[in-house]
Amino acid sequence: MAERLPDGRSRRPATSCLLCRKRKIRCNHETPCSNCLRAGNENCVYESHNRPAPVSRARLGRVQGAPVPGHQDFTAASTPSSQSSGLDAELLRLKLRIQDLEEQLSKLGPRPVNSALESPNSNIQTLNSTIGGTFHVHCEGSSLGQQQAIARSVTHKTRLFGQSHWAVNGLLLVRDVFESIDAHSRPETTKAWSGIERCKSLARSIKSQRTFSWLSSSTPDLPPKEISDALVDCYVRSTESIHRILHIPSFRRDYDAVWISNMAAADKGFMVQLWLVLAIGAVTYDERFSLRISATRWVCAARSWLSEPKSKSQLDIQTLQISLLFLVAQERLGMVEDSIWISVGALLRKAIYMGLHRDPAFLPPRTTFAVEMRRRLWNTILEMTLQSSLTSGGPPLISLDDFDTAPPGNFDDDQIMTEDPVPQPPDSFTQVSIAIAFRETFPQRLAVVKFLNDLASPVAYDKTLQLDAKLRAAYKALVRILLAYSRSTTAPAPSPFEIRMADFIIHRYLLSLHAPYFGAAFSETVYAFSRKVVVESSLKIWRAAYPVTVNNSPDVPEANELQRLITCSSGFYPAGAIHAAFLIAMDLRMQLKEDESLDPVPLRPDLLSVISEAKQWCLQVVEAGETSVKGYLLMSVIATQIEGLMHRLGEDEITARLIKAVEEVEEKCMPVLTAMASEFHIPENESSNAPQPMDMARENGTMEYFGCMPSDTLFDFANTEPMGWMFNDDPSMGTASFWRFFLSYWQASIIIRTKTVMYWDPER
Numbered sequence: 001m002a003e004r005l006p007d008g009r010s011r012r013p014a015t016s017c018l019l020c021r022k023r024k025i026r027c028n029h030e031t032p033c034s035n036c037l038r039a040g041n042e043n044c045v046y047e048s049h050n051r052p053a054p055v056s057r058a059r060l061g062r063v064q065g066a067p068v069p070g071h072q073d074f075t076a077a078s079t080p081s082s083q084s085s086g087l088d089a090e091l092l093r094l095k096l097r098i099q100d101l102e103e104q105l106s107k108l109g110p111r112p113v114n115s116a117l118e119s120p121n122s123n124i125q126t127l128n129s130t131i132g133g134t135f136h137v138h139c140e141g142s143s144l145g146q147q148q149a150i151a152r153s154v155t156h157k158t159r160l161f162g163q164s165h166w167a168v169n170g171l172l173l174v175r176d177v178f179e180s181i182d183a184h185s186r187p188e189t190t191k192a193w194s195g196i197e198r199c200k201s202l203a204r205s206i207k208s209q210r211t212f213s214w215l216s217s218s219t220p221d222l223p224p225k226e227i228s229d230a231l232v233d234c235y236v237r238s239t240e241s242i243h244r245i246l247h248i249p250s251f252r253r254d255y256d257a258v259w260i261s262n263m264a265a266a267d268k269g270f271m272v273q274l275w276l277v278l279a280i281g282a283v284t285y286d287e288r289f290s291l292r293i294s295a296t297r298w299v300c301a302a303r304s305w306l307s308e309p310k311s312k313s314q315l316d317i318q319t320l321q322i323s324l325l326f327l328v329a330q331e332r333l334g335m336v337e338d339s340i341w342i343s344v345g346a347l348l349r350k351a352i353y354m355g356l357h358r359d360p361a362f363l364p365p366r367t368t369f370a371v372e373m374r375r376r377l378w379n380t381i382l383e384m385t386l387q388s389s390l391t392s393g394g395p396p397l398i399s400l401d402d403f404d405t406a407p408p409g410n411f412d413d414d415q416i417m418t419e420d421p422v423p424q425p426p427d428s429f430t431q432v433s434i435a436i437a438f439r440e441t442f443p444q445r446l447a448v449v450k451f452l453n454d455l456a457s458p459v460a461y462d463k464t465l466q467l468d469a470k471l472r473a474a475y476k477a478l479v480r481i482l483l484a485y486s487r488s489t490t491a492p493a494p495s496p497f498e499i500r501m502a503d504f505i506i507h508r509y510l511l512s513l514h515a516p517y518f519g520a521a522f523s524e525t526v527y528a529f530s531r532k533v534v535v536e537s538s539l540k541i542w543r544a545a546y547p548v549t550v551n552n553s554p555d556v557p558e559a560n561e562l563q564r565l566i567t568c569s570s571g572f573y574p575a576g577a578i579h580a581a582f583l584i585a586m587d588l589r590m591q592l593k594e595d596e597s598l599d600p601v602p603l604r605p606d607l608l609s610v611i612s613e614a615k616q617w618c619l620q621v622v623e624a625g626e627t628s629v630k631g632y633l634l635m636s637v638i639a640t641q642i643e644g645l646m647h648r649l650g651e652d653e654i655t656a657r658l659i660k661a662v663e664e665v666e667e668k669c670m671p672v673l674t675a676m677a678s679e680f681h682i683p684e685n686e687s688s689n690a691p692q693p694m695d696m697a698r699e700n701g702t703m704e705y706f707g708c709m710p711s712d713t714l715f716d717f718a719n720t721e722p723m724g725w726m727f728n729d730d731p732s733m734g735t736a737s738f739w740r741f742f743l744s745y746w747q748a749s750i751i752i753r754t755k756t757v758m759y760w761d762p763e764r
Helices: 018-023 034-039 057-064 086-106 166-184 192-212 225-240 248-260 268-283 292-307 317-333 340-353 368-392 433-440 442-453 461-486 496-517 525-545 557-568 572-594 605-623 630-646 651-678 684-689 693-700 735-759
Strands: 123-129 133-141 149-156 159-161
Touching: 018 034, 123 166, 133 166, 149 166, 149 496, 166 496, 166 572, 166 630, 166 651, 192 292, 192 651, 225 248, 225 268, 225 557, 248 268, 268 292, 268 317, 268 557, 292 317, 317 340, 317 368, 340 368, 368 433, 368 442, 368 496, 368 572, 433 442, 433 461, 433 496, 442 461, 442 496, 461 496, 461 525, 496 525, 496 557, 496 572, 525 557, 525 572, 525 605, 557 572, 557 605, 572 605, 572 630, 605 630, 605 651, 630 651
Parallel strands: none
Antiparallel strands: 123 133, 133 149, 149 159
């Protein structure tokens, strides 16, 4: 049947070969035809009857690159190009076919630029709340074909949190609570959110004053020697046992020399190390972090030294040690400007530039001391890279193929100072044994974090189970090693702090691995194993933060040190504790919602006790100096909802109690914040009138510490926007306050530039 053109005319299928059609000559329809035989064309090609739509002469001319003068047939004249072989004719046919396909595809509609990277199951859920702002949760469907979507990441303002960040798996679980409060709370009927805002306003003033209160002295004072000794001991027990940074005998030798000789004559690099050691030790010095202000001064002084222009490159071991100590102190004091993950990434690249990723066996010969210190520092950088990735939800950006540095040797610190020392047997406990044991689990933990946060990782539950099996095997090996050390009656053994710390860290990885499927497990039985792992790992993590004493007998001080670290610090440790308590509460809440029996559902007492403990712990965190009240707010509203479900109250009555719980947050937390503010003589109702940064700058002539501002890294999402102050994020900051702040910042930048010019050497 003849083919119809758009204008209604009919066209018969072409029966000539391509070369005869091109030359407009008669074809005898043979294979090969007579004309191809005469032209020596061995490849006589006929077009299939299932050809594409008819092609205009103008389009054919564009394909061949020839002009189209009006309606004249440009193929009528015989030219040398018309004598081309059958191969040219075949290429012409393919070009026409490709153009037809491209036109058909273009009619299907526009396609996204990166459509190849987009998952067909991806979707974004937007959450809005008064307390937290707007969050966009990116979800993907499960590889098992279940209905429940799995959260992959969260976008909040300019940040993107990966799957290991605790908020990614928590926001969808608790959204109904805050949506219910927002829907039923009105400014004219409740002071719920206004009370939270008053707490936030006072908290901002406290954080500012903690930083600027010490600027009257360029060099911070050391505490009395007995307190300094205790802080150094706290640092060694709480940090060096896991993260080997310093050579303890050398540090103590220089430390003793500071007190014997004139402190002004001490090496400035060592004094910076000492400030940071004291700051880190102050976190676990007591239950209330009573030395927080002094610790802030020491960290900011170290920051100033690190940012000073140097006469030469500072790519040496001492500066690397200071950088590591500075990052640890920043995180534990909550003084990270943006994300510790970003800073650790820069330090990782510095270490690679110094060659620490290459084992010293492949580098020029060095002493045993130098070799072991390089291995220890690289091992610590790997651990900090992994922990910061897990906490922030960012990809680790390192693989096992990127380094060949061996783990540290099993030496005590005194050994590596001797000539040709022999490492101790693997079953002998040394000052580096804990770090070596953790290094054995590094490949499995790295695989977990890469699976959770790398862009190309799929939502694959079978992969989750495989990683779980490998991580558990590594964990069992770690437990066997630590138990073997502990059974020794004569040799040194791990402290209670080190054993509990190992348990805490490994369960954080297990929890993060299974947390993405925790919410889906409520409706999909295929994820029941993940629900069980999340609950049990959360309970172990929580007991590290909030231990239960036996027969009311207090633990030894070393055992309490982990509890102090989790309660008084920021970052990795308290984030793990609040995440664990939150997930336990979510499991209890779901059990109550699923219950349809006449009798109340029996809840596990060990899990139920976590709810009241977590609420009390969050208040202790504020009493220890944390200015954000959002942790206490979160656990208060969840505890209130669980209590209402246990008493089988109606939805309206539960909502009323939730609003009351928000109002009580101010009643509990404001007195604690007011006591903190009183240290700086900040009236509770005049927090917005706190001294401006430029007032301090005029007295001291410098603003080099302007950026050293503690931040709420634990609970505060709303204040992670670095330019939020410009858009009047603070209700207490009026127009006049805004311009005062802007003018102060502008004047401070001039001072900074002036000071930089003083250090500038044009010959360098």
